Amino acid sequence: MTPSAQVAVVVPTPAHSELHAPLTYTHDTPLPAGTLVRVPLGRRTVLGIVWDGAPAAPATATLRAVAEVWSALPPLDAGWRALVAFAARYYQRSLGEVALAALPPALRTLDAEALARRLARAPSPSGPTAQETPPALTADQTQALQAIESAMRPVLLFGATGSGKTEVYLQAAARTLARDPQAQVLVLVPEINLTPQLLARFQARFGASVVALHSGLTPAQRLRHWLAAHLGQARIVLGTRTAVWASLPRLRLIVVDEEHDPSYKSQEGARYSARDLAVVRAHHLAAAGCRVVLGSATPALETWHAAEQGRYQRIELPVRMGGAHWPTLRLVDLRQQPRGTLLAPPLRAALEARLARGEQALLLLNRRGYAPVIACGDCGWKSGCPHCSAYLVYHKRERALRCHHCGHAQPVPRACPTCGNVDLAPLGRGTEQLEEHVVQALAELRRPDGGPVRVGRLDADTARGVGALEQTLAAVHRGELDVLVGTQMVAKGHDFRRITLVAAINPDGALYASDWRAPERLFALLLQAAGRAGRDAAFTAAQGTQPELWVQTSQPDHPLFAALARHDYPGFAAQQLQERRAAGMPPFAHQALLRAEARQLEVALAWLQHAAACADDLPGRPQVTLYAPVPMTLTRVAGVERAQLLLESGSRAALQALLAAWLPCLHALRRTPAGRGVLRWAIDVDPLGY
Template sequence: MAEPLHRLAIVVPTPAHSTVGGPLSYRSELPLAAGTLVRVPLGRREVLGVVWGEAPDEPDGPAREEKPVAGVLDGLPPLASAWRELVAFAAAYYQRSLGEVALAALPPQLRELSPEQWQRRLRRAAAAGGGAAVDPAPALTDEQAAALQRIGAEPGPFLLHGATGSGKTEVYLQAVAQALGADPTAQALVMVPEINLTPQLQARFGERFGDAGVVSLHSGMTNPQRLKAWLAAHTGAARIVLGTRMAVFASLPRLALVVVDEEHDPSYKQQEGARYSARDLALVRGKLDGAKVVLGSATPSLESWQASERGRYARLAMPSRIGAGPLPQVRLVDMNLQPKGTVLAPALAAAIEERIARGEQSLLFLNRRGYAPVLACTACDWKSECPHCSAFRVFHKIDRTLRCHHCGFSERVPRACPQCGNLDIAPLGRGTERLEEHLAQLFAGTRRPDGEPARIARIDADSTRAKGALEAQLGAVHAGAVDVLVGTQMVTKGHDFRRITLVAALNADSALFSSDFRAPERLFALLMQAAGRAGRDARQAGHSQMWVQTWHPAHPLFAALRRHDFPAFAAQQLDEREAAGMPPFAYQALVRAEARTQEVAQGFLREAAEAAQQLPEAPHVTVYPAVPMAVQRVANVERAQMLVESASRPALQRFLAGWQPLLQARRCKGLIRWAVDVDPLAI
């Protein structure tokens, strides 16, 4: 008697706004558990799929022909139910298709390997496994010990509010040891906001737990590296996963602890495809897996701070730096009182010179890479605009190019003005490359204690393009081979520079009067994080300084910064947000449209807004008029957006879910794509 065929619901890769949003039905001769990875036919291709369960009964009507499952990835445990629930939640909340989220969370190489290659990889993963041989941990301060005790005793989630240099990483290390020690199969996930922070974190965790049980997951890895790490985590061979935002979807079947370091950082929000917040999904994941969640920051996001104020998160306070050294003294330089064209105030230059002479290091940060933001003609109105974007191309002197940081379009610098032929074209403004050049000239006669000339170095996205460049440059800073470090904000986060005693922010004012209501929050966090790079060695902490050059020294943000008073700043900002009805007191989404013309993009959004009025939740949601985006043209594509807001998160979610088919039905000629961004970080 023939075996009955099993009808399975299988999730396959589908576009974001596919009319097929859920699993497809396939038949299998064998029963397959939910979470099993399979290969199935889709159109003319064979694709990777995830069994989601049994297929529902077909409604009355002509039966559809169901294709057979082509193969099963043998020897691989099914993906856990908590993982599938996380993916389903993320797809629904962020308004994406289930297939897009599920398959994007899996290593690309899973789809490409033959059965023979697959079995080889699986054998290697099993052979490479190793438990965690915990190394002795240092003694904790009273504040660290109290935080660790509460993490072990209470359910959480926890907000670890620790000053820079207070030893948050050691608390993470010992919390992981605590979780792994309580259960020989337990796993931990530790997330950081940026790839450049993972090598030093992996080194610390490797030293403490042994390299065999620790793996990294981030977008900078090759496909084979990513598959190897994913398999180690999925099979339990790796007990600790370190990673950036994508690691929130790692398959960790025995997850007991999740740590999100620098939880305030906007890098945790995905800006392409499914625009998820890894920090927020970490909290959801903790609930689904029964794992404890620790969010850590010296400057928590206002959403997390408010949650701890209201008792939804348990707040753990670590206000003191290790070694009892004080936080850096904050000095404001009023640029209104400086000579015209001043790059570095004389007092700041003198303070840097003193440090070079003492063998100490200084860090200057400027959030503009390149030599100058604009190249301009001195005779006419020509400026180095990008022909494909509504933005200027940045002048990079090192390779004599004009480069657009939005679309990547690059050209050699013209010999003369393309508009009038004038030979006198000059840089306007200042980027990190030009600042590095200026400092080299300024401190050309300054000597180190060994009599050698001062050494200036630059770390930004341009100087670290080559493989291994970032690690080499950070190594030079740690070794004392650099006296003055120039960089963008990538050098202000998370790095433990022991010799830096002076940090300076040279262009902090741009965020003070931004139209983005989150700009002051981001600026305060950046300045506090930057200040934390100074005086981390207790022997030098007494004379560490944070200098801020500003045209608005009386701004209240700087008053809170001088006192290192995050609670006061947060209270003032939350009062302003509540009065204005802004997050976290309201909930937002953006609908973005890209088209060949601005008229088509805005027309699509206007029609969508009119259609939305028929939805049941419309009375509880405000739909604002469509407007061009801040950079409205990128790579010859026009961009517009529309803000949607509600005082109720569930009402907004129901509204967006009901709106999706209406948006899909209004696709028109000239429209390239549209997307919904739930809980946007930039408006």
């Protein structure tokens, strides 16, 4: 049969492609929007998605035919397509780049025959099989659950650490599935290291109808779980930010746990915010009854401000479960301690007392490795990365220097490369050094059973091996580790039952950082870390102990610590929002960055200057401020120089109008002599940092 119908097909396009519209192909019959097809593109055959709208090919164009139609797979639904279209439009990316990147990589390599084999092996649909009896809810949890069920706008579940937010999620999911035998639930977590614990809780409650979606899975696992969600066999999908793109045709509830976490903002590709897209996705499905819950003990200031304005509904869980006490803040003034102190004597004494009683402790130092740099005391040489404007971090156990930005590694030199001095010394502290120090300091201390104190470390280095993360966390839960040293990955989401002391060793760097979001992030980190202490009220009562948060600081009078002592997030948020309003910073303004990369910094800066000039007469320009191009804080990474230009406006609409009109100009500018030497450029809407 001669092909007669024209269909619009979205195909994969490179980053910042000028090809924004779907391509037109022919097929012997019209195809429903959302149908997956394989189509010829140049000399290749690629996966594409039939898209909404009439084909836009000129009447004289020679059209190619669709090669394969994946009729065995249901089309991607209208809600999914609306989400992708919004993201492409808002984050200024091509539709094909966003749409095809949202699919699992393994799916893009299949043909119709291979897909049929996959589907034949897929398990038959199964509903939720409860494995665990839900506990009784507190009055606050009951009110929160009722409010979620009747909410007509996004819900901010503002719950103290240990207040039972997870149980609210579980029972909200249970009620959603009970109301509709085909309903689906999406649960987002910020990091993979939080997934196993929460996944175990959901699987214990709902059985085999729960699947995970995150980058830690193999390609085959990701495809299997994606297909289970798309076919409706998975009733609950739990994953990291990429799971926001999961095809869930009967989605009725979205939960974003720890919604404040910066990990929800992608730093590559479309640079989307999964939290914000979750809100958009629920809005698109509002007519079907889909609700979205954003949960946190320390909400993002943008989220808090939206709740203050009434755009979000705030629900509070102010009391910790089981009558658990709030940790008491203990500040150690490092100005009064001996120079170079790693564990101040008062903190060490408190640590020893708790360990001797059989309690556990968590020590937080948000810097991995042994030391941030090694240096020569004679000539001042420091271990800089040859490819980045950053230092090589000293890893003592490996006897290696590693760059945490480009991955470059080299052995520790036996002598200074500049002057030959053999007395090279580490500067600063990392988790590896802290672990070593704690082991030495507590070597003579004995646990209640007479055994030695056991110290473990959890950071990106120790969690790299397969199963290492789960093994370390399990050891803490079983009481096989008495002290856990770690970075921020130990400070949030974990339900440690016997930890009664948490200590932040050196958080001062964030107090006066150039990043204007640093105070917000530090307060969230410390309050979340404090929440790991004293979660089991029965245990602390039996021990006759009071949970504590110790902070070693040279700035004990800083207002941030006064709010932290009161566990007063609302007061801290009010003060921060007042400062941001006065400075005209988000959420009272809207921002975007244009970044450029080149081998020479001057080339990147010059291209950004030309780009700024191109924006002068564009729509929205009178309401948008364009700042002068500047080098990025970390200017060179992997031998590439990086610069950026900041755009800011009090009107989101004006900023979006300018960006949309600017995009074709930037593509054209890239092809001019000014663009020669520019390796890459990208627009970042709603950036989290400069």
